[in-house]
Amino acid sequence: MTDPGFKAIIFDLDGTLLDSLDELGILCNRVLETNGYHPHPMAAYRIFVGDGAETLIRRALGEKATLSVVHKCLEEFLCLYRDECGKYACLYQDIPELLHSLHQHGFALALLSNKPHDLTVKNISLFLPDIPFQVVFGQRDGIPKKPDPHAVFEILNILGLRPDQCLYLGDTAVDMQTAVSASLYPVGVLWGFRSEKELKENGARSLIARPLELLDLIKSLMAS
Numbered sequence: 001m002t003d004p005g006f007k008a009i010i011f012d013l014d015g016t017l018l019d020s021l022d023e024l025g026i027l028c029n030r031v032l033e034t035n036g037y038h039p040h041p042m043a044a045y046r047i048f049v050g051d052g053a054e055t056l057i058r059r060a061l062g063e064k065a066t067l068s069v070v071h072k073c074l075e076e077f078l079c080l081y082r083d084e085c086g087k088y089a090c091l092y093q094d095i096p097e098l099l100h101s102l103h104q105h106g107f108a109l110a111l112l113s114n115k116p117h118d119l120t121v122k123n124i125s126l127f128l129p130d131i132p133f134q135v136v137f138g139q140r141d142g143i144p145k146k147p148d149p150h151a152v153f154e155i156l157n158i159l160g161l162r163p164d165q166c167l168y169l170g171d172t173a174v175d176m177q178t179a180v181s182a183s184l185y186p187v188g189v190l191w192g193f194r195s196e197k198e199l200k201e202n203g204a205r206s207l208i209a210r211p212l213e214l215l216d217l218i219k220s221l222m223a224s
Contacts, residue, residue: 015192
């Protein structure tokens with residue numbers, strides 16, 4: 001299946017591999033209520049998530065929240081998340097099958113999330129412990145978060161690959177912008193947190209409605 005073309009796929013985590021919307025929303029709402037704020041409906045978290053934990057908290061609190069409140073709520077959210085990680089989340093259907101198939105066909109697998117690095121690693125260990133990802137990066141101190149391409153270039157350097165040898169799979173504008181900024185092939189997923197319109201407007205070159213469609217897409221791209 002592989003040839004001198006694509007050699008690797010970099011995946012986003014939340015909304016791409018992991019259906020974590022309820023988990024993020026439930027835990028964030030708990031923090032909001034503890035601090036005297038009204039909770040949000042789960043649908044609101046489709047817009048709140050995707051840009052890291054601090055941005056999630058800022059969006060959930062609203063523009064009037066002071067910096068001290070943001071930092072307090074962020075610390076509480078991360079503490080709660082570390083205690084209850086995985087309790088309300090699950091993999092999307094066919095994700096393990098997709099990843100195993102890609103690995104069996106010789107593709108390198110990597111993951112890049114704006115979720116804090118320790119929580120990203122914990123999610124992978126909980127939900128995909130037998131998938132041989134060659135690189136797993138969450139948001140790390142001193143490293144710009146997506147859509148900055150810094151971490152993508154770090155991954156490519158580890159894999160020894162060029163940008164044109166790699167696809168990027170994600171579900172938000174940030175993911176598509178990340179792929180475009182790093183000159184990867186951007187693939188938008190329609191089962192995630194954001195709309196087809198957002199994905200197209202931010203650079204998606206292909207869209208897939210189910211995970212296993214990625215296999216046929218890669219075959220088609222390599223044959224063209």
